[in-house]
Amino acid sequence: MYQISIEDSDEVFDCAADRNVLKAMEKLGRSGIPIGCRGGGCGVCRVQVLGKGQYHTGKMSREQVPADDEKKGICLACKLIPESNLRLKVLGKWQKHFSDNRVSENQKLGT
Numbered sequence: 001m002y003q004i005s006i007e008d009s010d011e012v013f014d015c016a017a018d019r020n021v022l023k024a025m026e027k028l029g030r031s032g033i034p035i036g037c038r039g040g041g042c043g044v045c046r047v048q049v050l051g052k053g054q055y056h057t058g059k060m061s062r063e064q065v066p067a068d069d070e071k072k073g074i075c076l077a078c079k080l081i082p083e084s085n086l087r088l089k090v091l092g093k094w095q096k097h098f099s100d101n102r103v104s105e106n107q108k109l110g111t
């Protein structure tokens with residue numbers, strides 16, 4: 001089990017080593033986040049892995065994640081499998097849902 005933290009909202013949640021990050025996030029019942037194809041094609045769940053987190057990804061649309069972006073740690077949460085704790089920045093359509101919904105210290109998810 002790894003800890004995933006969202007830089008934009010200070011939220012933290014657990015993700016099993018064989019689960020994708022989107023599934024773990026959905027399990028929390030996070031309200032208001034747009035969910036797309038869940039298949040690496042639509043780009044709704046674009047995130048960037050910050051720092052030195054270890055992870056691997058399933059097949060992602062090159063249109064949504066060009067090779068240059070992938071080198072910067074950008075990937076799709078529905079295809080992102082953690083291999084260590086990860087710190088993520090949300091991109092694309094998720095951005096406003098997380099930045100508008102900052103949670104206070106004692107409301108952090110997963111604690």
Ligand code: FES
Nearest residue numbers: 036037038043078
């Ligand atoms: S939900 Fe469509 S790419 Fe992740």
